[in-house]
Amino acid sequence: MMTDEQVLAEFRAAEALLEGHFILSSGLRSSRYLQCARVLMNPARAARLAEALAFKIPDKLKIQLGAVVSPAMGGVIAGHEMGRALGLDAMFVERPEGVFHLRRGFRLEPGQKVLLMEDVVTTGLSSREAIKAVEEAGGRVIAAAALVDRSNGTADLGVPFYPLIRLDVPTYQPESLPPELAAIPAVKPGSRAAVAA
Ligand SMILES: O=P(O)(O)OC[C@H]1O[C@H](OP(=O)(O)OP(=O)(O)O)[C@H](O)[C@@H]1O
Numbered sequence: 001m002m003t004d005e006q007v008l009a010e011f012r013a014a015e016a017l018l019e020g021h022f023i024l025s026s027g028l029r030s031s032r033y034l035q036c037a038r039v040l041m042n043p044a045r046a047a048r049l050a051e052a053l054a055f056k057i058p059d060k061l062k063i064q065l066g067a068v069v070s071p072a073m074g075g076v077i078a079g080h081e082m083g084r085a086l087g088l089d090a091m092f093v094e095r096p097e098g099v100f101h102l103r104r105g106f107r108l109e110p111g112q113k114v115l116l117m118e119d120v121v122t123t124g125l126s127s128r129e130a131i132k133a134v135e136e137a138g139g140r141v142i143a144a145a146a147l148v149d150r151s152n153g154t155a156d157l158g159v160p161f162y163p164l165i166r167l168d169v170p171t172y173q174p175e176s177l178p179p180e181l182a183a184i185p186a187v188k189p190g191s192r193a194a195v196a197a
Pocket residue numbers: 024025026071072073074075118119120121122123124125126127189190191192
């Protein structure tokens with residue numbers, strides 16, 4: 001078990017709570033960014049957080065799970081640590097041509113029950129795209145998990161969703177930025193291809 005304060009303390013210790021002007025995966029803008037790669041770069045910290053998250057998933061779901069699948073890049077280490085915490089193999093989907101799919105010889109048994117693991121959920125779009133990829137590969141996503149849910153309650157993944165922590169962080173459409181954000185040059189930390197302007 002970990003309290004929200006303990007989770008936040010791990011993020012602070014990792015210097016993962018960034019402030020500035022960020023272009024998110026969805027194209028939305030924010031003055032705050034959770035840089036989960038900095039949290040996960042410490043293996044002991046990554047393992048502690050994954051164990052705390054595994055504890056939040058109900059046993060009746062956990063016993064059904066056959067694998068963890070996560071969307072690359074951000075989900076890779078998070079998914080691997082969840083695999084360790086749950087005693088399951090962890091695979092990832094990636095999108096070198098733009099659409100998530102399993103590569104590298106990863107495969108799912110027909111109907112194999114999967115936990116979809118993300119680092120951060122903002123709009124839920126990446127999770128939904130990854131769920132589709134799992135289903136196209138024959139698997140069945142029965143639950144989703146993430147280190148951080150910053151969707152402010154808006155993300156609907158279509159399956160039960162277990163975030164380690166929920167953080168209320170505002171996002172803005174690029175055409176309706178508050179002046180203090182418009183004054184700072186925007187950076188895009190994630191790896192999804194930017195939408196053409
Ligand atoms: O809920 P969403 O609105 O989809 O946003 C969250 C997604 O954005 C980030 O990934 P990103 O696309 O930046 O790429 P990366 O994981 O390859 O860095 C993060 O790792 C999630 O996958």
